[in-house]
Amino acid sequence: MAGQPIYILADGSQVTRGRDAQSNNILAGKAVANAVRTTLGPKGMDKMLVDSMGDVVITNDGATILKEMDIEHPTAKMIVEVAKTQDDEVGDGTTTAAVLAGEFLSKAEELLKKGVHPTIIATGYRQASKKAVEIVKSISIDISRDDTEALKKVAKTAITGKGAESHKEMLAELTVEAVSLIGEETDDGYVADVSDIKIEKQAGESVGESKLVKGLVLDKARTHPNMPEKIEDAKILVLSIPVEFKKTEMDAEIKISSPDQMQMFLDQEEKMVKQMTDKILDSGANVVFCQKGIDDLAQYYLEKAGVYAAKRLKKSDLDRICEATGATNIQDIDEITANDLGSANLVEERDIKGNKMTYITGCREKKAVSIILHGGTQHVVDSLQHAIDDALHVVAVALEDGKVVAGGGSPEVELSMRLGEYASSLSGREQLAVAKFAEAFEVIPETLAENSGYDPINKLVELRSKHEEGNKRMGLNVYTGEIVDMWENDVIEPLRAKTQAINAGTEAAVMVLRIDDVVAASPHSNQAAPEMPDMDMDM
DSSP states (O other), X not given: OTTOOOOOSOTTOEEEEHHHHHHHHHHXXXXXXXXXXXXXXXXXXXXXXXOTTOOEEEEOOHHHHHHHSOOOOHHHHHHHHHHHHHHHHTSSOHHHHHHXXXXXXXXXXXXXXXXXXXXXXXXXXXXXXXXXXXXXXXXXXXXXXXXXXXXXXXXXXXXXXXXXXXXXXXHHHHHHHHHHHHOEEETTEEEOOGGGEEEEEEEBSOGGGOEXXXXXXXXXXXXXXXXXXXXXXXXXXXXXSOBSOXXXXXXXXXXXXXXXXXXXXXXXXXXXXXXXXXXXXXXTOSEEEESSOBOHHHHHHHHHTTOEEEOSOOHHHHHHHHHHHOOOEESOGGGOOGGGOEEEEEEEEEEETTEEEEEEEEEXXXXXXXXXXXXXXXHHHHHHHHHHHHHHHHHHHHXXXXXXXXXXXXXXXXXXXHHHHHHHTOOXXXXXXXXXXXXHTTHHHHHHHHHTTSOHHHHHHHHHHHHHTTOTTEEEOTTTOOEEETTTTTOEEEHHHHHHHHHHHHHHHHHXXXXXXXXXXXXXXXXXXXXXXXXXXXX
16 A cells, blocks of 8 residues: 555645745734734824724724734734733733734744754744843833832823824823722732723713723713712612512413403512512612613612612623622622622712713722723724723833833844844854844834834934944934934833733744644535645555
8 A cells, every 4th residue: 555645634624834834824924013013103003994894993003903803814813812912911012012023933934044943943032032031121220109200101102102192191190190099019019900990981072071080980870860869978789680570581471361460460560679679778778780670660669768770780890889899799689788788988970971970989999990081083082092001001010010111112222232242142053043033123113213204224223323332222203203312202111011022922933933734624615625735644
């Protein structure tokens, strides 16, 4: 049976081997990086994304763009994961991370064409990544948690370029105050969990009308207009079950043969609802928040008792209420006790430009913080939310780590030069990989210059010249084209934004380089499957 091919894969499977597999994967990674490259920096362009339902998203946020794009290629998805991880860990720098990962692959491709083995490149890249993190830490700057001015600069750097420049001073103040309120010292150090900050969007009014509320803001009104608009010294009951008579879980048939039986049936329904509301009132609650529905009759009884109630709340909002007020999420009305109630100084309904919202202030936990964002249109408010999200994350990271770096491409130029020097001290082929890794960082200042309308080569040469003189904080002012001190120009980023981008980009590039075969299962369709290369096994 010598030479007889044996097929071990299903008919229609596709196999790509060796250099072809590597080239295809690198091409896919570069394509994703190029898709977001033009959005980098304050002068980066926006992307309009239209989904299958016709919904439009306009943004220059790398993570949002890659999340909304319908990407199929498995390697391309790995670059998307780099941006997603960067977004989760730092909140900003997603475009930088994706562009760096693409450039690492591009430089590796040059070495592959020269015959350098992928394993050698991977080893060199990991070595260079470790050294790069050491270098960027050495040029970082310590800031204290009381340095609100530095934190505001970090927030403004994240907000710049996201359509809110005219109000970035006010938004930066909101951001720093909000993060400072939810931050706390723990056994593991200082922690600021931005998920404790609730953001509510309201189209209408100007961005300048946005404000911070020390408490919770819910996009819900009272269930009945006769209920009190304001409850002081609120005793809050949180329910995840409906306040209405129980319906059968399957189709049921009830036979009523006389008007008396009909009345008895209605009376029984009313009795069940009355019993439920009595148990709520007996607990001492004067505010009820329900995840599901509240029967009209129940609303009547609650309104007569002077109780404020809101229904159809999101599960996430109920969790926030419980955390902020100390309430227990009740699953069974029969189990309610006074100890299950949360407390707040004030619960009231406010009219925000025709939209009624519930405010819970004076909560037990100081970490209850909300930000209400305003904007002329829904697209403006959505864009503003992306900006404020990034700002909240970077300020939280800066507070937790206490270390920042200058921006404007200055860390990348310094990394490129210092890593280049490090590469020349190495022996063996890994030196080639480290040198290419160093060159890859130049893509960031080049892209910043290109997106701002300047010659990227000229600006890179100017930047290198300044850094060789020992000016480690010199970067590109994208508005004037001058090479200036980024720290003095208030362009500051958290250290973690750089270290995370380096580590995630390196790991993605190494993972792609180590793939030499791609075996794709046949698609489930009636179309003829493409021809499959023989996988010969001599017997």
